[in-house]
Amino acid sequence: MARPALPKMALLAAATPEAQAAMEILARRWPTVDPDEAELVIALGGDGFMLETLHGQMPRGLPIYGMNLGTVGFLLNEFGIDDLPDRLARAHEVSLHPLRMEATGTDGTQVSGIAINEVSIYRETRQAARLAIEIDGVARLPELVCDGVLVATPAGSTAYNLSAHGPIMPLGANLLALTPISPFRPRRWRGALLPNGARFSIRVLDPVKRPVSAVSDYTEVRDVARVEIWEDRSINLKLLFDPEHHLEERILKEQFVP
Known part of the structure; x- marks a missing residue:
C-alpha cells in the first residue's frame, strides 16, 4: 500500500537540546518548508512550547501537530520519526477558541x-x-x-x-x-x-x-x-492528535486519576 503523501510541513522546536536534536533528525528524514509556505506545522517541545507555537501561528490558523519532548505533554503526541506520514493521515483535528x-x-x-x-x-x-x-x-x-x-x-x-x-x-x-x-x-x-x-x-x-x-x-x-x-470565537486554533492520544480522551482520563 502506498504511503500517504506528506503535506508541506514546517518544523518548529523548543530551544532545549532534545528538541533541537529531534528537529535535525526529522529534517533529514522528511522534506520540510519554511513556516510561511507550510500547510501544517510540526511543533517539538513541551506544553509551554506548544502554547508559544499556537500564539505564533494564530494569524495563519495552520493545523499544528505536536510531539512531546518536554515533561507532561498534555497538548502533544508521542515523539516518533519513521511513521510520520501515516500518523498525520490518521490524526484527528481539534478546534480550540481562546x-x-x-x-x-x-x-x-x-x-x-x-x-x-x-x-x-x-x-x-x-x-x-x-x-x-x-x-x-x-x-x-x-x-x-x-x-x-x-x-x-x-x-x-x-x-x-x-x-x-x-x-x-x-x-x-x-x-x-x-x-x-x-x-x-x-x-x-x-x-x-x-x-x-x-x-x-x-x-x-x-x-x-x-x-x-x-x-x-x-x-x-x-x-x-x-x-x-x-x-473569542473569531479565532480558531487547530490541533492534530493521534487517535489513541486524542485530547478528548486525555481530558476524560484525567477525571479518573486516583
Whole structure:
C-alpha cells in the first residue's frame, strides 16, 4: 500500500537540546518548508512550547501537530520519526477558541490579551484581593476576598484550573470555569461553570490598598481596575492528535486519576 503523501510541513522546536536534536533528525528524514509556505506545522517541545507555537501561528490558523519532548505533554503526541506520514493521515483535528482579555489599569490604560488555557487575576501584595464579579452584566458576587480568580477554557481546565481545585471540562461541553484561588470570603464558594458565550467582568474593589494583576498567557497587566473576559470565537486554533492520544480522551482520563 502506498504511503500517504506528506503535506508541506514546517518544523518548529523548543530551544532545549532534545528538541533541537529531534528537529535535525526529522529534517533529514522528511522534506520540510519554511513556516510561511507550510500547510501544517510540526511543533517539538513541551506544553509551554506548544502554547508559544499556537500564539505564533494564530494569524495563519495552520493545523499544528505536536510531539512531546518536554515533561507532561498534555497538548502533544508521542515523539516518533519513521511513521510520520501515516500518523498525520490518521490524526484527528481539534478546534480550540481562546479567551480574550481586556484589562483596564488604574491609570485608564487598556491592554488586550489572548489566553488558550486561562485568564488569571492575582493579588500583588501580602494582602488579599477584593473583587466583584459580574456575568453578562449581572452582579453575581458583590465581594470575593481571595488570592485571585481565574477563567479557564476546557483545554486549560487540567492546567492551573485543576491545581486551584477547579472542574475538569470535556472539550465538547461548551463551558468555561470560573475558579477562585484560595478564597477567604465567602469561604464556601468554590466557583461556577458558565456557558462559553458568557462575558465575565471582574472589578477590583480596593485597587490602591490591595493592587491586583491580570495575566493571559504571555500578557501581564499590573495594577488593574477592571478585567473583561470572553471566548473569542473569531479565532480558531487547530490541533492534530493521534487517535489513541486524542485530547478528548486525555481530558476524560484525567477525571479518573486516583
